[in-house]
Amino acid sequence: MIPVQGYSGQRVGVLGLGRSGLTSARALREGGAVPLCWDDNPAAREAAASEGFEIVELGKAGAMDGLACLIVSPGIPHLYPNPNPVIRAAMVAGVPVDNDISLFFGSFATSEWDNLDVVPKIVAVTGSNGKSTTSALIHHVLKSVGRNTQLAGNIGRGVLDIDPAADGDVVVLELSSYQTDLARNLTPDIAVFTNLSPDHLDRHNGMGGYFAAKRRLFAEGGPDRAIVGIDEDEGLYLAGQLSQTAADDRVIRISVEQKLTGPGWQVFAKKGFLSEYRKGRQVGSIDLRPIKGLPGVHNHQNACAAYAVCRTLGLAPKVIEQGFASFGGLPHRSQIIAEAGGVTYVNDSKATNVDAAAKALSAFKNIRWICGGLEKEGGLEALQSATGDVRKAYVIGREAANFAMQLGSVEAEVCTSMEKAVKQAMAEVEEGDTVLLAPAAASFDQYDSFEKRGEHFADLVKAALAE
The missing domain is CATH 3.90.190.20 (Mur ligase, C-terminal domain)
Known part of the structure; x- marks a missing residue:
């Protein structure tokens, strides 16, 4: 578990007691905070109470008094289509509203990192489709070469439930728009934008709000390296915003619809072949067609994103190809x-x-x-x-x-x-x-x-x- 830093001795509201909410409460308590928990579901309240958490109806008058912040589960709307009444009460009272993703980014690094030979890294993956497969594929390739790695977020474990960082650890996070939209801290080392298509539009008040929620991972987070799918206009726009010049290799553009051979760093897949180009020259390739765990163009896009991350982390193309070949795919995804x-x-x-x-x-x-x-x-x-x-x-x-x-x-x-x-x-x-x-x-x-x-x-x- 990752003890939450910065709230020792302070009262923190926790709204929603599902997986992320309960884990947040545990991590807050582990870090010395005093969680005040609430869920509209009586069974969820009982489960939290059985672990010794204080149950407080956060919507009642005066409940926000003295709260350092309110931690909200991702399924609870904070703005559209309408703010949850408890969240509205927090905003009126001036209580900061945050989530477990933000707590993680603010708490993962500790003074103990001074004793590590290789500083841990965080890879965060967002987008409409392919997030889970891309995240799992990165995690699988890293495991296949013996790297310390953990998988969390929307897939695997809750972000605050993972182990404290080991030497050279790589944490791979799958993040939904619900998570990136609210988090006050977003500081990944590497951020991935797979693609964008209409989804969750009521929650974000349309495509503009939906894209804005995804974009926060890059605009707020300022990752050292950004991997961006440019087959939609939003991705093309995002890559342009993040680049200082056409040759800026801090941004790796990926595509499954076009050959990319500009002066920067690109990875694309055409007719089942993945190619990596830098400064207009091909430097790596993989034949994706025999890989049963990655069928279809959509999975080739996932492969491009995962390949780019692994290259950023220093893996050779042949090593990545071997990892891809042993990837069995994810349940419920092709x-x-x-x-x-x-x-x-x-x-x-x-x-x-x-x-x-x-x-x-x-x-x-x-x-x-x-x-x-x-x-x-x-x-x-x-x-x-x-x-x-x-x-x-x-x-x-x-x-x-x-x-x-x-x-x-x-x-x-x-x-x-x-x-x-x-x-x-x-x-x-x-x-x-x-x-x-x-x-x-x-x-x-x-x-x-x-x-x-x-x-x-x-x-x-x-x-x-x-x-």
């Missing part, structure tokens, strides 16, 4: 769960928005596509250009009929349930087909999480194949 009778079954339940689903569709051929769920803002129009390899769609979710109507020329069957969708798809498959779960929607109309949705799909497929 995860091959079975191959039988010439048919491949793929779980990409993490494709919760249109852009992620389009990228999954582009990675496979002859697709029996299971899609649908809680539709996000923006509609499904952006999927139209990605459905060329879809043989048929099997639509799930409470609003399956409306979802199916938006799929244009794609043959679609309204199934509503995952059970019926899997049964129909498996009844109609032919050799060479791919049964792909890529919902292009959130899971919360039928499941507690995208993980539960993906696990249900995988269980149904495996049970049917075992019959």
Whole structure:
């Protein structure tokens, strides 16, 4: 655990007692602070009370008196669509509002670092899609070469729950827009921006606010090295803002849509081949096509970002390639769960928005596509250009009929349930087909999480194949 520095003897409010909230309370107490905890869920309050934490209704009159700050869990809105009443009360009272990510950045470095031979580094990864795979891939490659490394944030452990830094440690953080938007301290050594597509627009009041939340990791954090995907205008703009000149190699531009050969430092992938260029000359390359854990263009973008980070950390291209080759991929992200009778079954339940689903569709051929769920803002129009390899769609979710109507020329069957969708798809498959779960929607109309949705799909497929 990382004891929180700077609040010893002070009262600190903790709003939201899920994983990040409880961990924040523990880390605050470990650092000598006095956490005052609250959650609207009685079970969460009971769990915190059982660990000896003081439970205080932070929304009541006078609750903000004497608080040094208020630590907020990422799922609680602080501005849009409306501030949570407790957060509003803190702002009115002038109490600083912060989160666990900020506490981590303010507490990870200690005086004990003076005794380390190699100063630890923090790699922070953000973007709309590919954050988890990119973070896990960096972590995997570092582990494969024996580097001390920890994985935390939206993936792995909570940021304050990791171990204190070891000599030469590299902490890899996956950070969502909810986390970067509020954190008062953001100081990564290396920051990664994968891509941007519409998501969480209600929480950020539109695309401008969403991009601004991601941009804070770079503008506020001032990383020594920035790795930026430039296949969207926002990334192109961000890379330009961070560069002093075209040859400024503190910014590494990455792409899967164009060859990059300018005077700076670039990494791009075309037709399955990753290339690294510096000062207009190629200095490294990897054939990504045989790597089963990184299928499709979207994973090639993740590979470009991870490669750039590992090169910044001093790894040679061949060493990185060996690490990539042993990467098995992540659950629910283009995860091959079975191959039988010439048919491949793929779980990409993490494709919760249109852009992620389009990228999954582009990675496979002859697709029996299971899609649908809680539709996000923006509609499904952006999927139209990605459905060329879809043989048929099997639509799930409470609003399956409306979802199916938006799929244009794609043959679609309204199934509503995952059970019926899997049964129909498996009844109609032919050799060479791919049964792909890529919902292009959130899971919360039928499941507690995208993980539960993906696990249900995988269980149904495996049970049917075992019959």
